[in-house]
Amino acid sequence: MSGNLLSIGKSGLFAAQTALSTTGHNITNANVEGYSRQGVVQATSTAMETGVGFTGTGTKVAEIKRYSDDFLNNQVRTATASGSSLNAYYAQISQIDNLLADTESGLSPAIQNFFSAVQDVTGNGASIPSRQALLSSSETLAASFQQIDARLEEIGDGVNSQIETNVNLINTYAKQIAEINSKIGSYGSIEQRQPNDLLDQRDQLVMELNKHVKATVTAGTNNALNVSIGNGQPLVVGQQAFQLATIKTPTDLTRVTVGYVTGDKVTALPENAVSGGELGGLLEFRNGTLDRVQNSIGRLAIGMAFTVNAQHKLGIDGGGQQGKDFFVQAPAYVAAAVDNASTSTAKVGAVVSDPTQLTDSDYKVESDGSSFYVTRLSDNKRTKVDPYDANGTTRTIDGVDFTISGTAASGDNYLVRPTAYGASGFQLALTDVGQIAAGTPIATSAPIANKGTGLISAGSVSASYFAAPPALPVSLSYDSSAGGQLTGFPAGATVTMTLNGTTTTHTGGSAPFKAGASYSFSGVNITMSGVPSNGDSFSINANVAGTADTRNIQALGALQTKNIFNGGSATYQSAFAQTVSAVGNKTREVQVNASAGEALLKQVQGAASDVSGVNLDEEATNLLKYQQAYQAAGKVMQIANTIFDTLLSIGR
Known part of the structure; x- marks a missing residue:
């Protein structure tokens, strides 16, 4: 009997000792990130049958239980991935927001100063200082475009660097998760004998992984976790870790993207497939904001160069020569994918022909082996180039003339960015004040001898005037x-x-x-008004006073208020303001969503902590409880020893 009592006390002693150790383990790891509270689950030992019934044989430790809820943990992982993505997006877009919102030295005041200088020349046509000031303000405008683009390029380089850092960290976490899967698997699959601390470490690694990319977790064999990203690309399968890599995009070698390693081959992943985490936020920012802002600023620069040049070339300079380009208009970026077939003879070109129709999108030209297609990447609108002539076909889409010739293999593709480098390539083309074409090549007059009230406007010319100038002077007469x-x-x-x-x-x-009617012939444009008398005459002559004439520069100044962009609904300033507004609204949207994401993360973390977190007050209570249990079990053993000694003394 005393032996049975001794065994019962010993089992209680061991159970209390295990509980004390577990409680101490909880207390010392209370501040360890990812640690889950553990508890001892006791069970009654198998009872012994006696003639009068079953006698208990003590207790046993059935399980060292880990308190963790997979559902809540998954919510925390999802919220972590979303929050990290939004924070990464906000950190980048706020830089652009601050860049564009500069009201003192930004692009908006530079545009305003340029047109102020144009107006100054209009009022002081023969003034050399006014013309010199115009060139200076033009150089400042070009520098503003270039500075903004340089800063955007700098942000893009930073995104490339952060993508590489995130990919390296993701690979590291994948290897560590696979290694812990291996260690956990070596302990077998008995549910009651789980290596709790290793399970915590693995869950924490998965949590850290979600800070960099959204990972989907599924249960594998032998207590392993399988982890996948993107569209289901496996990252960890059992004890095997797969790897990501950073590669240059086939059509833009300055741009880093994410690739998936399979054997010795790296396949580029679609950027919209890699979501969540810092990596997903960076890719979304680059595609959704950085590229569009760069294209938008470039569109403004190209549109401004296009329209200013067109007007400037309708005038004559101080030497009576036709005006040249005022600004340098950057060409469109066109690049063939480096993995296009070597047998391809296709050539793709792109030229902006109508700035009013330009968008902020890039385009992909691709071949299926027999036909070519142009896809607008902002909304994936696809246009077939039909009919197609291999000797050369031009198709105008969104104000861009796409010229395609030759043949290509199926899958060959080309990237076209019509406006991406418009700001970096925007420069002043004039080098001397004498090249400013302020005057108009024609002059009109009406003799004072005219008897009626008929009037002829000052006149203007169109581009066709310089292609085949009419013989001047032209004398018009009114015949009643x-x-x-x-x-x-x-x-x-x-x-x-x-x-x-x-x-x-x-x-x-x-x-x-007709009074108020406009007349155009051979590139000459005039407007008649009033009521002429029979025989009244009106003359159109070649302008020989170009140095003081400012009619063309005045027409150039009128471009400031002309609706040019977005199908003829936005001026230079309003088009830029729309870009600033769009960035500002997106910045605020991301900021609000990031704040909401942080609140959600705290909420789900709190719910998970309620299950797995260590409460030091509770553990202190447990210490006292298990200490008393230990002492009581020891007392049972002491009584059993006393009984045994009594039995021995009887037998002496």
């Missing part, structure tokens, strides 16, 4: 017969008359006179 005609137009010219939006054409050297 037959309803009133303007005669004297060049005999071979077609005269286009526009009145109240209605256009008619006339030949034979004459056209009806």
Whole structure:
């Protein structure tokens, strides 16, 4: 009997000792990140049958239980991945927001100063200092475009570097998770004998992994965890870890993207497939904001160069020569994928032809082996180039002339970025004040001898004027017969008359006179008004006073308020303001979502901590409880020893 009692006391002693050790383990690891509270689960030992019933034989430790909830842990992982993504996005976009919002030395004041200098030349046509100030403000404008683009490129380089860092960390975590899977598997699959501390370490590694990329976790064999990312690409399967790599994109070697390693081959992953975590946030920022802002600023630069150049070339400089390009317009970026077939003879070109139709998107030109397709990457709108002539086909899409020739293999593709480098390539083309084409090549006049009130406008020219200039002077006369005609137009010219939006054409050297009507012929544009008398004449002459004439520079200044972008609905300033507003709104959106994400993360972490966290007050209570249990079990053993000694003394 005393032997049984001794065994019972010993089992209680061992159980209490295990509970004390477990409680002490909880207390000392209370501040360890990822540690889950453990507890001793006791069970009654098998009872012994006696003639009068079953006698207990003590207790046993059935399990060292780890308190952890997989559902709550998964919520924490998901919230962690989302929060890290938003924080990474916000850290990057806030830089662009601060860059564009500069109201003192940013792009907006530079545009305003440029047009102020244009207006100054308009009012002081012959002033050399005014023209010199115009060149200086133009150089400042070009520098502003280039500085913004340089800063955006710098941010892009930083994103490349952070992508490489995140990929290295992801690979490290994958290896460590696979190693712990191996260690856990070596202990077998008995549920009650789990290496709790290793399970905590593995869960914490998975949690850290989710700070860098959203990882999906599934249970594997032999207590292993399988981890996958993206569209199901395995990262850890049992004891095997797969690897990611950073590679240059096939169509832009300055750009780093994520690849998946299979054997000795690296396959680029679609960037929109890698979501969550810092890596997902960086990729989303680059595609969703950085590229679009760079394209938007480039679109503004290209549109400004295009329209200013077009107007400037309609004037004459101080030497009477046709104006040249005022600004350098950057060409579109076109690159063939480095893995295109070596047998391909295809060539792709792109030229901006209509800035009013430009978008902020990049484009992909691809071949299926027989046809070519142009895909707008912002919304994946696909346009087939049909019909196609291998000798050369031009297709205009969104204000860009895509020129494609030759043949290509199926899968060959080309990246076209029409506006990406518009800001970096924006420069002042003029080198001397004498090259400023402020004047208009024609001048109009009406003799004071005219008897009526008819007037002729100062006149302007279109691009066709310089292609085939008409013989000047041209003298127009008003003939009141037959309803009133303007005669004297060049005999071979077609005269286009526009009145109240209605256009008619006339030949034979004459056209009806209508007050308020505009007349165009051979690139010359005039407007008539008033009521002329029969025989009144009007002259159109070559301008010989170009140094003081500012009609063309005045027309150039009018571009400031002209709706050019977005299908003719936005000026230079408003187009830039839309970009600033879009970035500001997105920044605020990401900031608010990041704050909400932090609150959600704290909430789910709290719920998980309620299950797995260590409460020091509770553990202190447990210490006292198990100490008393230990002492009581010792007392049982002491009584058993006393009984045994009594039995021995009887037998003496």
